[in-house]
Amino acid sequence: MEELKRRAALKALEYVEDGMVLGGGSGSTVAIFLKLLAEKVRKEDLDVTIIPTSYDVRILALNNGLKIASLDEYPTPDLAIDGADEVDPYKNLIKGGGAALLREKIVDYSARQLIIIVDETKIVEKLCSRFPIPLEVLPFAWKTVINRLSKIGTATVRYAKRGKVGPIITDNGNFIIDFNPSQNLTDNLAELNYKILSIPGVLETGIFLGTHVNKVIIGTREGVKILQ
The missing domain is CATH 3.30.70.260 (ACT domain)
Known part of the structure; x- marks a missing residue:
């Protein structure tokens, strides 16, 4: 499962550009993304700023040497990267397993683009199939x-x-x-x-409605699938 999450996280890295302000969501796949992002920033000498959506993400970003800022400073992030507990075929999501849903929704909905990264086990035909x-x-x-x-x-x-x-x-x-x-x-x-x-x-x-989601990147056993 870790490898599937890593595949989704690596694909999301392709959308990160120098000078970007990123909303940093929560969850195990986003944690992998942030660690990979920190490596990319160091290797390529990029200027990337993270707006954390929780104290957990704040600590993770700082521990990996990433620069952080607040939504007050950057009210419209260039891109938000977040995870999900469930995703349906229409990009509707259930989030909040980590209890950070309020700040996540504020940052995600404020961003110019929102990309969700998950492994294939999070895909369902109908929301609330497995999670409240x-x-x-x-x-x-x-x-x-x-x-x-x-x-x-x-x-x-x-x-x-x-x-x-x-x-x-x-x-x-x-x-x-x-x-x-x-x-x-x-x-x-x-x-x-x-x-x-x-x-x-x-x-x-x-409930995060699919109309606010630009892409869902899904790590699968075969590779990567994108809903958009």
């Missing part, structure tokens, strides 16, 4: 949000599996709620996204 939809939720509102969501599916607060007692807290100080919608609701993702965001206390959803 992560939601970033204000802690003050978690119970009322779950009550509202329970009318259209099932929802639970995500807890840390190790290293911390209690709910996972995002880099923004919020909770993550994992939501499994009733199956028919996923037929219209834009409408579902709107419906969820209309609940007071929901700050953002892990």
Whole structure:
């Protein structure tokens, strides 16, 4: 699986040019990309700046000698490179397994181009096949949000599996709620996204619509496939 991720990451490197400001998303494939990018920057003496979407990515970028900046300095990155938990044939995504979906969506949607890199196991016919939809939720509102969501599916607060007692807290100080919608609701993702965001206390959803995605680079056993 690592090799498939590496194939996708190597292909994404081809879109990086000198002087670019890149949005750095989260996930294991993006981590591979950032390490490869650091090698490319050193070998070719490139000027590339990363806008991290999480503290994890910030630390990874700095540890690999990459230059970082904020969205305040560069509100429109040239390119964002991100991963995904699920991708459908129309480039719609579920993201948020790493609890960084809010900052990821802000940076990804602000970029001039968005490229998603995944291995072939992330490709599904329909979203929510294997993963729930992560939601970033204000802690003050978690119970009322779950009550509202329970009318259209099932929802639970995500807890840390190790290293911390209690709910996972995002880099923004919020909770993550994992939501499994009733199956028919996923037929219209834009409408579902709107419906969820209309609940007071929901700050953002892990639904990333394909209309915002320029390319999905998929590492496969045969090589690389691109959805665009």
